[in-house]
Amino acid sequence: xxxxxxxxxxxxxxxxxxxxxxxxxxxxxxxxxxxxxxxxxxxxxxxxxxxxxxxxxxxxxxxxxxxxxxxxxxxxxxxxxxxxxxxxxxxxxxxxxxxxxxxxxxxxxxxxxxxxxxxxxxxxxxxxxxxxxxxxxxxxxxxxxxxxxxxxxxxxxxxxxxxxxxxxxxxxxxxxxxxxxxxxxxxxxxxxxxxxxxxxxxxxxxxxxxxxxxxxxxxxxxxxxxxxxxxxxxxxxxxxxxxxxxxxxxxxxxxxxxxxxxxxxxxxxxxxxxxxxxxxxxxxxxxxxxxxxxxxxxxxxxxxxxxxxxxxxxxxxxxxxxxxxxxxxxxxxxxxxxxxxxxxxxxxxxxxxxxxxxxxxxxxxxxxxxxxxxxxxxxxxxxxxxxxxxxxxxxx
Numbered sequence: 144x145x146x147x148x149x150x151x152x153x154x155x156x157x158x159x160x161x162x163x164x165x166x167x168x169x170x171x172x173x174x175x176x177x178x179x180x181x182x183x184x185x186x187x188x189x190x191x192x193x194x195x196x197x198x199x200x201x202x203x204x205x206x207x208x209x210x211x212x213x214x215x216x217x218x219x220x221x222x223x224x225x226x227x228x229x230x231x232x233x234x235x236x237x238x239x240x241x242x243x244x245x246x247x248x249x250x251x252x253x254x255x256x257x258x259x260x261x262x263x264x265x266x267x268x269x270x271x272x273x274x275x276x277x278x279x280x281x282x283x284x285x286x287x288x289x290x291x292x293x294x295x296x297x298x299x300x301x302x303x304x305x306x307x308x309x310x311x312x313x314x315x316x317x318x319x320x321x322x323x324x325x326x327x328x329x330x331x332x333x334x335x336x337x338x339x340x341x342x343x344x345x346x347x348x349x350x351x352x353x354x355x356x357x358x359x360x361x362x363x364x365x366x367x368x369x370x371x372x373x374x375x376x377x378x379x380x381x382x383x384x385x386x387x388x389x390x391x392x393x394x395x396x397x398x399x400x401x402x403x404x405x406x407x408x409x410x411x412x413x414x415x416x417x418x419x420x421x422x423x424x425x426x427x428x429x430x431x432x433x434x435x436x437x438x439x440x441x442x443x444x445x446x447x448x449x450x451x452x453x454x455x456x457x458x459x460x461x462x463x464x465x466x467x468x469x470x471x472x473x474x475x476x477x478x479x480x481x482x483x484x485x486x487x488x489x490x491x492x493x494x495x496x497x498x499x500x501x502x503x504x505x506x507x508x509x510x511x512x513x514x515x516x517x518x519x520x521x522x523x524x525x526x527x528x529x530x531x532x533x534x535x536x537x538x539x
Contacts, residue, residue: 153330153333154332154333154336157298157333157336157337157341158336160341161336161340161341161344164291164344164348165344168344168347168348168351171280171283171284171351172351174276174280175277175280175351175354175355176200178268178270178272178273178276178277178280179200179201179203179204179268179273179277179358180198180199180200180201180204181198181199181201181264181265181267181268181269181270182198182199182265199265201265201266201267201268201362201365202257202260202261202266202267202361202365203267203268203357203358203361203362203365204358206257206361207354207357207358207361213354213357215252216357216360216361219246219248219249220245220246220248220249221245221246221249221360221418221421221422222418224414224417224418225414225415225417225418245422246421246422246425246426247425249422249426250422250425250426250429251429253364253368253426254429254430254433257361257364257365257368258368258372258430258433261365261368261369261372264369266365266369267362267365267366267369268362271402271406274359274362274403274406274407275406275410277355277358277359278355278359278406278407278410278411279410280351280352280355281352281355281356281359281411282410282411284348284349284351284352284355285349285352287348288345288348288349288352291344291345291348292345292349295337295341295342295345298337298341299337356415356418359407359419360418360419362403363400363403363419363420363423364423364426366396366399366400366403367396367400367423367426367427367430368430370392370393370395370396370399371392371393371396371427371430371431372430372434373392374390374391374392374393375392375430375431375434375437375438375452376434376437378390378392379439379445380438380440380441380442380445380446380448380449381439381440381441381442381445381514382442382444382445382447382448383444384444385444385447385448386444386447386448386451387451388451389451389452389454389455390448390452393452393455393456394455396456397455397456397459400420400423400459400460400463401459401462401463403419404416404420404463407419417464420460420463420464421464423460423464423468424457424460424464424468424469424470424471425470427453427456427460427468427470427471427474428453428468428470428471428473428474431449431452431453431471431474431477431478432474432477432499432503432506433503433506435503435506435507435510436506436509436510438510439513440510440513440514441481441510441514442514443482446478446479446481446482449478450475450478450479453471453474453475453478454471454475456468456471457471457472473498476498477498477499477503477507480507481507481510481511484511485508485511485512485522485523485526486526488507488508488511489508489526489529489530489533492504492530492533493533497534501530501531501534504530505527505530508523508526508527508530509523509527512526
């Protein structure tokens with residue numbers, strides 16, 4: 144308002160506003176860096192504890208500094224929905240699952256990259272306070288960004304009168320040539336400040352706000368990899384007796400996701416909550432299925448144990464998202480195929496059709512073969528050829 148009401152001092156007022164906002168942004172950037180880094184990284188190249196106390200950015204923070212990764216994250220359906228952009232028809236009550244899911248592309252990318260990077264506890268944000276700070280930073284910066292965009296829109300018309308004249312022509316008092324020159328210079332300087340520094344500052348504020356919510360989105364998924372992958376890889380699924388409980392790592396992940404939900408609840412809108420947690424069921428299902436390639440062997444009780452893990456995560460997620468996570472039904476269906484032998488497995492593939500990818504079926508078939516008392520490599524190769532033929536001929 145001062146810029147409009149006192150045009151002779153417009154550049155001075157605007158410079159002051161920009162300086163204050165810049166200081167504000169720098170404070171927030173410092174808080175952001177402080178709360179997206181963790182200590183306790185493992186020793187590097189024999190340096191012992193030198194790096195153990197060093198604060199390093201978590202994996203998600205490293206990712207959002209990469210423009211290519213940010214573009215990729217913003218290309219996913221989940222981000223498009225958050226921005227209110229039209230996506231292909233999506234019915235919340237009849238969710239697509241498996242390879243037909245709207246989250247398939249994102250899950251595939253995360254499995255190929257994030258899954259291999261999360262190895263240590265220092266790779267994820269462990270402090271709930273840091274998560275809370277990121278939530279508040281996002282909300283505050285988003286609010287400020289909206290207000291400043293409104294201000295920019297008003298300032299973009301600065302100097303324009305109803306008659307199309309400029310402020311220098313509409314100052315309602317006689318003024319000297321020197322004053323006219325001053326007004327013209329001031330007007331040009333104001334326009335430059337609006338179109339360059341002020342506009343860039345708004346972009347930086349909005350960018351930091353988006354980075355906060357993108358990190359939260361990635362962090363939920365990074366925690367899934369951190370707790371679930373080592374559990375599935377390092378646990379034996381050859382069990383002498385039926386196990387009545389889920390694996391410890393699975394229960395830890397369930398508690399972690401509930402805590403994540405509590406930290407963000409009451410601050411983030413329901414749409415942003417959906418952005419954080421929708422698609423987690425699809426990711427967990429993919430991790431369970433993908434990990435069959437790392438299992439040495441599995442027996443009937445081991446399959447039951449795996450299904451209990453899936454049921455435990457399904458129950459946890461359903462309480463968070465308020466919908467049944469059908470993707471985890473699909474994971475149970477996948478492991479149920481491991482109750483049979485290799486010949487019956489191929490029959491199931493024929494009967495059910497291409498519910499899973501060729502690689503998923505292949506990994507399951509190899510695991511079934513490895514789990515036999517006497518592994519027959521020749522028989523396995525023949526069965527793999529039959530499986531490939533089904534996909535080539537579209538027989539299933």
